[in-house]
Amino acid sequence: MKRTVVAVALMSIGLTTAHAQEMVVKLGGAAPLTGNQSHLGKDLENGTRLAIEEANAKGITIGGKKVKFELVGEDDQADPRTGTTVAQRLVDAGVKGVIGHLNSGTSIPASRIYDQAGIPQVSPASTNPKLTLQNFSGVFRTIANDVQQGTGLGKYATGALGAKRVAIIDDRTAYGQGLADETAKAVKETGGEVVAREFTTDKATDFNAILTKIRATNPEVIFYGGMDAQAGPMLRQMKQLGISAKFLTGDGGCSPEMIKLAGDGMSSNAYCSMPGLPLEKMPGGADFRERYKKRFNADVQVYSPYAYDAAMAIITAMQKADSVEPAKYLPELKKSNFPGVIGNVSFDANGDIKEGAVTIYNFKDGAWAPL
Amino acid sequence: METLIQQFINGLVIGSVYALIALGYTMVYGILGLINFAHGDVLMVGALVALQTMMFLMGIAPGMSPLVMLAIALAVAMVICMLLGFTMERLAYRRLRNAPRLAPLITAIGVSFLLQTLAMIIWGRNYHTFPQLIPTTPLQPIPGVFVTPVQITIVVVSALLMSGLLLLVNRTRIGRAMRATAENHRVASLMGVDTNAVIALTFVIGAALAAVAGVMFASNYGIAHYGMGFMPGLKAFTAAVLGGIGNLGGAMLGGVVLGLVESFGAGYIEHLTFGFLNSSYQDIFAFIILGLVLIFRPTGLLGERVSDRA
Numbered sequence: 112m113k114r115t116v117v118a119v120a121l122m123s124i125g126l127t128t129a130h131a132q133e134m135v136v137k138l139g140g141a142a143p144l145t146g147n148q149s150h151l152g153k154d155l156e157n158g159t160r161l162a163i164e165e166a167n168a169k170g171i172t173i174g175g176k177k178v179k180f181e182l183v184g185e186d187d188q189a190d191p192r193t194g195t196t197v198a199q200r201l202v203d204a205g206v207k208g209v210i211g212h213l214n215s216g217t218s219i220p221a222s223r224i225y226d227q228a229g230i231p232q233v234s235p236a237s238t239n240p241k242l243t244l245q246n247f248s249g250v251f252r253t254i255a256n257d258v259q260q261g262t263g264l265g266k267y268a269t270g271a272l273g274a275k276r277v278a279i280i281d282d283r284t285a286y287g288q289g290l291a292d293e294t295a296k297a298v299k300e301t302g303g304e305v306v307a308r309e310f311t312t313d314k315a316t317d318f319n320a321i322l323t324k325i326r327a328t329n330p331e332v333i334f335y336g337g338m339d340a341q342a343g344p345m346l347r348q349m350k351q352l353g354i355s356a357k358f359l360t361g362d363g364g365c366s367p368e369m370i371k372l373a374g375d376g377m378s379s380n381a382y383c384s385m386p387g388l389p390l391e392k393m394p395g396g397a398d399f400r401e402r403y404k405k406r407f408n409a410d411v412q413v414y415s416p417y418a419y420d421a422a423m424a425i426i427t428a429m430q431k432a433d434s435v436e437p438a439k440y441l442p443e444l445k446k447s448n449f450p451g452v453i454g455n456v457s458f459d460a461n462g463d464i465k466e467g468a469v470t471i472y473n474f475k476d477g478a479w480a481p482l
Numbered sequence: 483m484e485t486l487i488q489q490f491i492n493g494l495v496i497g498s499v500y501a502l503i504a505l506g507y508t509m510v511y512g513i514l515g516l517i518n519f520a521h522g523d524v525l526m527v528g529a530l531v532a533l534q535t536m537m538f539l540m541g542i543a544p545g546m547s548p549l550v551m552l553a554i555a556l557a558v559a560m561v562i563c564m565l566l567g568f569t570m571e572r573l574a575y576r577r578l579r580n581a582p583r584l585a586p587l588i589t590a591i592g593v594s595f596l597l598q599t600l601a602m603i604i605w606g607r608n609y610h611t612f613p614q615l616i617p618t619t620p621l622q623p624i625p626g627v628f629v630t631p632v633q634i635t636i637v638v639v640s641a642l643l644m645s646g647l648l649l650l651v652n653r654t655r656i657g658r659a660m661r662a663t664a665e666n667h668r669v670a671s672l673m674g675v676d677t678n679a680v681i682a683l684t685f686v687i688g689a690a691l692a693a694v695a696g697v698m699f700a701s702n703y704g705i706a707h708y709g710m711g712f713m714p715g716l717k718a719f720t721a722a723v724l725g726g727i728g729n730l731g732g733a734m735l736g737g738v739v740l741g742l743v744e745s746f747g748a749g750y751i752e753h754l755t756f757g758f759l760n761s762s763y764q765d766i767f768a769f770i771i772l773g774l775v776l777i778f779r780p781t782g783l784l785g786e787r788v789s790d791r792a
Binding site: 308 | 484485493609611709
């Protein structure tokens with residue numbers, strides 16, 4: 112008799128532990144965590160991390176089991192080759208979804224690997240149109256693409272800034288080049304002239320030679336397609352060369368970091384664009400900024416709200432499908448429709464975010480001010 | 483015409499920095515036959531140490547004159563880099579002095595990664611704004627041509643340091659010991675030259691020059707970053723090869739020539755090739771020149787006696 116009681120007791124202990132046991136679901140995060148874009152990459156990863164930690168704190172149950180999400184963060188070094196290696200590593204680690212990459216140049220080659228493994232990928236930062244035009248069913252992005260952004264920038268240069276002569280520089284990355292091409296197209300379509308088309312790299316610090324060449328063509332606006340690490344020094348050098356043209360750049364240069372790096376080169380002549388709405392105009396922006404600051408003791412740079420919503424899209428889809436298996440929750444991910452930090456999150460047939468707005472910012476009183 | 487002069491100035495400024503860094507490569511190569519790939523990263527350490535010192539000084543003595551502050555920061559950076567150069571030689575390279583040539587080369591690459599990673603841990607991943615204590619407001623000596631005081635400083639300081647180094651190597655006792663060691667370090671030690679000390683001194687001088695180059699580089703562009711040494715290091719190495727590695731005058735000439743080629747290349751390549759090539763071939767243009775020079779003068783512009791050591 113005594114023996115049976117013990118046995119039953121043991122059994123019940125076994126059962127309760129089985130119940131309490133959590134199912135660990137790995138989500139992949141990929142961004143440059145070293146190199147000169149690492150501050151942006153870390154910001155992106157922090158966004159994902161915040162979403163995952165909040166979901167874990169809430170205690171989500173999927174398929175009758177309590178789920179613990181785990182972030183597998185990888186450093187793609189903003190390098191296409193490393194990007195594919197990292198993608199394969201995430202697939203091998205058994206992640207159920209990927210939030211990343213940052214650069215279009217890494218997102219595009221990596222997307223093929225995720226597609227072959229049947230793992231959905233949501234990029235919070237890659238804006239090159241090509242990414243979602245590859246007929247991969249599981250590729251999404253929470254940020255407006257370069258067609259939307261470039262058209263907005265080009266029209267702004269010829270319209271609100273009233274420029275007839277525009278010089279265009281890009282850093283020869285998939286992102287920079289894509290954005291610059293779309294901007295150039297929009298400038299020409301709206302009656303402007305592209306007076307110079309120059310190139311640099313995403314590792315350069317000296318732009319004096321190309322800026323001197325551009326200066327001779329007398330542009331009213333200089334557009335740069337690239338990241339803040341180059342755009343900042345470029346602005347300084349413009350000033351040192353006595354160039355008074357207005358400076359316009361995309362989201363890669365629209366960070367607080369850019370203002371620091373440009374130093375005294377920064378003036379009301381500097382403009383940048385951001386896909387989507389400014390943090391303070393995002394429906395969940397103010398609240399997000401506070402939670403982010405509290406958790407990481409750092410300011411939101413650029414992409415963390417988009418990464419947060421990308422992770423939320425995957426987690427929400429898993430909840431709706433009541434499964435963490437990619438094949439099961441992918442249909443729900445496609446149908447995503449929920450209020451995120453950045454606004455309503457829903458995707459079009461290609462996987463691009465619907466109603467991807469573009470906001471132009473101007474430098475005013477020491478910060479980027481939305482126009 | 484303004485554009486031409488401006489491109490010349492652009493090239494001269496960046497070329498002077500390349501030349502200064504190239505000296506460090508060429509001195510070590512001249513004496514040891516070793517390409518010290520970590521040299522570019524010493525530049526980075528110099529810039530970041532100077533930045534740290536400036537931050538500290540701004541904290542304790544906000545009213546300090548900018549030039550004094552820069553001088554102190556530069557001195558601290560040079561001392562730290564000299565220690566770093568000494569340590570590098572002592573720990574990483576001395577044991578490998580008689581090893582096959584590939585071993586120290588790979589070690590140098592390893593040291594380069596080590597320095598970058600350490601700097602990333604100490605100073606973080608972000609770009610830092612480097613205080614521009616020498617004014618950057620452009621002057622216009624000729625209408626339409628802009629030069630900043632910091633650019634003038636770079637050219638002048640580089641020229642002074644290079645002349646100083648030439649004097650040191652060619653006119654002093656230490657210089658004679660260095661030349662003797664370069665000739666043949668075993669024979670030199672038989673003649674009573676303390677070759678270990680000479681080699682250590684070579685590293686120390688090279689590192690000090692790299693620290694100066696780093697501070698000037700960061701002052702000019704207003705930024706500092708743990709990866710900032712890589713590109714200038716690579717370019718300076720190219721400059722050293724272009725001028726004839728192992729030859730001090732060659733490194734200086736190579737640096738300035740490379741700077742000018744890059745600047746004029748980016749500025750005029752499109753006109754020269756009727757729009758076929760553009761500024762995205764800026765670096766390729768520099769390397770084409772390097773290739774051509776090496777075809778016709780395999781030892782570089784001023785190189786000599788290199789083949790017997792290679």
